[in-house]
Amino acid sequence: EVQLVESGGGLVKPGGSLRLSCAASGFTFSSYSMNWVRQAPGKGLEWVSSISSSSSYIYYADSVKGRFTISRDNAKNSLYLQMNSLRAEDTAVYYCASPEEVVTALRTWGQGTLVTVSS
């Protein structure tokens, strides 16, 4: 069974840092790009970042550029999101997601992990 499991969410003060992890299983993780997508409470979906299969290509939404860093460890089948200089508007459920063979869409999603930025 294809599965993505996020962890690392929690409550953090404005200006603080947090590192999210996503553990993948049931598919050849090292063959596919990976993404982070977030959803603020009661709001829509926002793409955050993507990383190619070999980490050669990395992209960010303008809203997080310079503050967030995406990375992966193919040996551990894991994806990460290092979040620095957090703001209240970063409060959201963060999902990791994989396109697999579809390429242009996100076929597999994790259950999400909640990040709350508040003093």
Place this chain on the structure above:
Amino acid sequence: DIQMTQSPSSLSASVGDRVTITCQASQDISNYLNWYQQKPGKAPKLLIYDASNLETGVPSRFSGSGSGTDFTFTISSLQPEDIATYYCQQYDNLPPKLTFGGGTKVEIK
């Protein structure tokens, strides 16, 4: 940046009704348009990819069409389990970026 305009933002329909949601791109995106279903407290689920391809295991009452800038998502006969929010999503490859529409909340009348 490409903008996606999804409408309506909400709708109410009866069981068995045909439901249609539209998504308009601010520029030509070919067929790089996907549709997701999200139920409360759950992750989104891919239903339609590349405008009209039904994801494996998704009921055939769901369909998608369109190309260029105008796209349509249809539920041919609304079922109680279809109550959810639906999102369109476009894929831009220069540079790679995903943009979601604002969502359509579907309720039973």
